[in-house]
Amino acid sequence: MTGPVREQWLSRIGFVLAAAGSAVGLGNIWRFPYVLGEQGGAVFLLIYLVCIIFIGYPVMVTEISIGRITQRNPVGAFKALAPGTPWWIVGAIGVLTGFIILSFYSVIAGWSVSFIFKALTGFPVGAEAAGEFFVGHITGVAEPLIMHFIFMVITAGIIAAGVVKGIQRVVTYLMPALVVLMLVVILRSVTLPGAGEGIAFMFTPDFSVITIDTFLSAIGQAFFTLSLGMGAILTYGSYLSSKDDIPKSSLQVIFADTSIAILAGFAIFPAVFAIGLDPASGAGLAFITLPAVFAEMPAGEFFGFVFFLLLSIAALTSAISLLEVVAAYFIDEKGWTRKQAALLMGAIIFIVGIPPALHAGVLGDVTIIGMDMLDFYDFVSDSIMLPLGGVLTVIFAGHFWGMKALTDEANKGATGIKVGNWMAPFLKYIIPIGVFVVMVVGVLGRFGIELF
Ligand code: TRP
8 A cells, every 4th residue: 555654653652642532531521420420429430440341441452453453544454354354344334433423522522612711701600590501502503513613623633733743742731731630620629618428429339229221321431431432442553563562551541541530520529519419410410510510619710611621621632533533544545645634524524513513502403213413413323333333343353353363462562461361251252242232222222112
């Protein structure tokens, strides 16, 4: 294949930062705390950690190994390992999923950008007023669209600049900044009077709320938060050299992602309890409950600003990994230049994101199978395409590419912990069956068919 020489990360840590940047996102700071709040606190945390270790770790090692050995985007990677077979379709599902996830991810990230500025002038007091404020924002037309546009322009700009000059450079600054901003919010939150209750909430199990849904949520969250199932980590792995340590890097990414999710809990729950609001307020936790908290907190304008800035940064370093999958496909397979791929695909994803951007406003009445346009995109990607991509990837690795080839690649360059035999039953049977069941039950549940 002709074309420019494929870029590589300047260091293993560059890869770890980029992959951690991909992993740490809205899933950690917006979604994890509210799911934890709804699903019984500590019980969910425990099940989630088990899923991260026994599903997240094997799948991550697999994706990175496939990416590194082939040095290709997801479609090219499957074509290289299984030429003349339909396995490339798994990569194609991944690229398509990238379009869909990024289109609505950018809409939510856009709200976060808007809230950076809204925080400065102060949020209304009380959960009800904060709820109206949020609805007022998302039912708008111009602002959600403009912020979605701006967020996509920044994302595409970074991808156009390249793997090293774009992605690696940006994460080198933004990831440490994110940690510092997070610590600022945590310090404020845990020193509020009554904060202890929030910490107790996170670590006190409430067994009464566990249902099959708790397990479904934990597995779904494990895939989403680690950016697995659509080839994002595979694509980042394709810029690694064979000297780099895959098991160690995977564990570092997982540690960073899990730590930030738990820290987000420390930033949010103590403050929510201190102000006396409901921790189980669902998807509105970050955009309704927290603004109400900032409205009553001393120097809440400043801390609200810091919180939404950090949420926007986390979203940006995730969004670039989604666009990179799409861009890498057009660069490797279609011979486009990086700039063409980033800008054209960024523009198309902006357009695809217009329906979810207007889901509560102009398109407020439009539903597909009973869901508004934002829920529909979210449902199709998170509940169908990601699990499908994840299951097919592990079946491919466990049964077709083979455990021997996978383990050899994963352990090449590994100096400490190596991938062991314990992974085989997970990749071959436990993960495909477990995740498939989750997917079917989840999808049927959406249509009102309860199996359990
Ligand atoms: N992991 C990110 C988050 O937690 C979202 C994300 C980025 C993602 N890239 C992905 C999810 C690829 C699935 C697949 O917010």
